[in-house]
Amino acid sequence: MKIMIKEPAAPGFTVRFLSKKEAEEKPLFAQKGLFAGNYLEALFWPSLENGAALYVGLGEKRPGIRQVRETVIRAAERMLKAGIKEYALSMSPLIAAAGLTAIREAVEGIYMGSYRLVLPLETRVDEPAVCLTGIEESSLPAAREELKKGVSLAEARRWAMDMVNAPGNMLRPMDFAREIMARLEDTAVECKLIVSSQLNAMGMRALAGIGGSSENPPCMLVLRYRGGGEGEMVTGLLGKGVTCDTGGYCLKKADSMMGIKGDMAGGAAVAAAIRALAENEVAANVTGIIPMCENRIGPASLVPGDVITSYGGKRIEIRNTDAEGRLILADAMSYAVKDEQVDRVLDIATLTGAVVNMLGFSTAGALGNDEAFMERLLAAAKDGGERYWRLPVFEEQEQMLKSEVADIKNMGEQHCGTITAGLFIGAFAEDRPWVHLDIAGTAWVDRPLFSGQPLGATGAGVPTLYYLFEKRS
Numbered sequence: 001m002k003i004m005i006k007e008p009a010a011p012g013f014t015v016r017f018l019s020k021k022e023a024e025e026k027p028l029f030a031q032k033g034l035f036a037g038n039y040l041e042a043l044f045w046p047s048l049e050n051g052a053a054l055y056v057g058l059g060e061k062r063p064g065i066r067q068v069r070e071t072v073i074r075a076a077e078r079m080l081k082a083g084i085k086e087y088a089l090s091m092s093p094l095i096a097a098a099g100l101t102a103i104r105e106a107v108e109g110i111y112m113g114s115y116r117l118v119l120p121l122e123t124r125v126d127e128p129a130v131c132l133t134g135i136e137e138s139s140l141p142a143a144r145e146e147l148k149k150g151v152s153l154a155e156a157r158r159w160a161m162d163m164v165n166a167p168g169n170m171l172r173p174m175d176f177a178r179e180i181m182a183r184l185e186d187t188a189v190e191c192k193l194i195v196s197s198q199l200n201a202m203g204m205r206a207l208a209g210i211g212g213s214s215e216n217p218p219c220m221l222v223l224r225y226r227g228g229g230e231g232e233m234v235t236g237l238l239g240k241g242v243t244c245d246t247g248g249y250c251l252k253k254a255d256s257m258m259g260i261k262g263d264m265a266g267g268a269a270v271a272a273a274i275r276a277l278a279e280n281e282v283a284a285n286v287t288g289i290i291p292m293c294e295n296r297i298g299p300a301s302l303v304p305g306d307v308i309t310s311y312g313g314k315r316i317e318i319r320n321t322d323a324e325g326r327l328i329l330a331d332a333m334s335y336a337v338k339d340e341q342v343d344r345v346l347d348i349a350t351l352t353g354a355v356v357n358m359l360g361f362s363t364a365g366a367l368g369n370d371e372a373f374m375e376r377l378l379a380a381a382k383d384g385g386e387r388y389w390r391l392p393v394f395e396e397q398e399q400m401l402k403s404e405v406a407d408i409k410n411m412g413e414q415h416c417g418t419i420t421a422g423l424f425i426g427a428f429a430e431d432r433p434w435v436h437l438d439i440a441g442t443a444w445v446d447r448p449l450f451s452g453q454p455l456g457a458t459g460a461g462v463p464t465l466y467y468l469f470e471k472r473s
């Protein structure tokens, strides 16, 4: 993808955004009923003098951030379908309505509207080249900043979507780790890969136990980005990296198995957000930790009733092998606290079906043990245009994880499954401020939530994790 800022308008194809009122003022459109400027209406118009145009309607209301994104998605989609690879976007009406931040949003719109999955992941070529025009001379420096940030965030999000969309047999745990390391090679992020034999030697029985269910060995990837001062707070970002979740011996039903390749969306979000932080040299110290594994049936699989000793020392009773995410995140959490000495920690995971029943596909669940950290997270979500809803945590729910034969069990008896799943992970956070995000509903869509949204992976979590460390306004 190539997105540039250029003055004045480039020749060739231009996308022009028109409100209803503006469309009415064009006699040719109005009289012939060709184009009314309705929201998301689109019309190709060949005109020899000024180059051809694609008109996109803005409707009646002043476009906000969301409308900017949607109308640009519509434009990019139409261009992709028409096979037009070079075009200009006339930004002035969008900037007039939403300010310069419209540029960042438009960039995101271009990426989403022209998204398609390309496998293998490194082969993406032949992408559109887009020119943003109609930006005032005096705003050019600020506009360029917006463009740079927009591109790096959109690239990061698209990368996360690509990894999540990649099928499980093409992105096994070690492939996932290698893909991330390769894409972080040109950044200031330091990568450390802990391979299966090391996990075993270290006593990471939860991660090694789940990962041992497959011939494709588990691993854990550690990403260190130090953009902040020495001695300043380090935030741990843990992301679930299950590249294939069959449920193990507590096997999933066939119809709930289609989504299983997307069970590493939390890990992908962590890697992508860290890449964007490094690219923009954001002043923050962040350590990403992504436990990666498959959850299958094999001779070494865990079965319900087993008791294992986790890396943090707590003994865990396995009640359900399909509750694997919390197990591998428990070991990652202990590693974050013991080995990486993080000051606060956030985990993000496609963790429970219960959160989908509760909040649907637009809103993710959040819970934690620290007011200030939670407030900060919710503000970051707002900056990133994502929705999270805080869930309650009380003693009674903590009680639900009590085990008769070990320190804790990996599933509550019944109900409030999203809360008990989160609390299980939090039990390994020691006394660190901790926030948990359950993106099982938001990481994947089978029906679009807004016009033009690509189906499949959504890139959930990427903007919120980024804006946790940089305020938007």
Ligand code: BES
Pocket: 245, 247, 259, 263, 320, 322, 323, 324, 325, 350, 351, 352, 353, 354, 356, 411, 417, 440, 441
């Ligand atoms: N990865 C799943 C959760 C999930 C469900 C993600 C639907 C996306 C869509 C997780 O590992 C899981 O299987 N959770 C179980 C937990 C239960 C056994 C306590 C669930 O939610 O059913």
Ligand code: ZN
Pocket: 245, 247, 295, 321, 322, 323, 324, 325
């Ligand atoms: Zn599972």
Ligand code: ZN
Pocket: 242, 245, 263, 322, 324, 325, 350, 351
């Ligand atoms: Zn899972």
